Amino acid sequence: MTLNLDPNIPDPDGFYDELLAVHKDLSKKESDALNARLLLILANHIGDRAILSQALKAARKR
Template sequence: MDLNTNPNIPDADGFYDELLGAHQDLDKAQSDALNARLILILANHIGDREVLRQAFAAAKAK
């Protein structure tokens, strides 16, 4: 399986609003911790190490 980098989230603006809302009223440390937990939860959901490696590379290239 390859990493899908094409737009793939219906109502992307709504998703972004929800993501920002999840960080509302958090300080920097709490926000960073939320991001770390979210990354680990989603990485576990993906479960494919090669796809995760591709995601690391894509994120570093930006």
């Protein structure tokens, strides 16, 4: 299996709005901590180490 980098989120604008809203009124430190927790939750959900490694490499390149 390979990492899907094509658009794949239904209602991406709605998701982006929700993502911004969850950060509302947080300090930079709190926002960074939320992002770290979200990343770990989603990584756990994916669970596939090969896909996670591909994602890390893709994120680093961008």
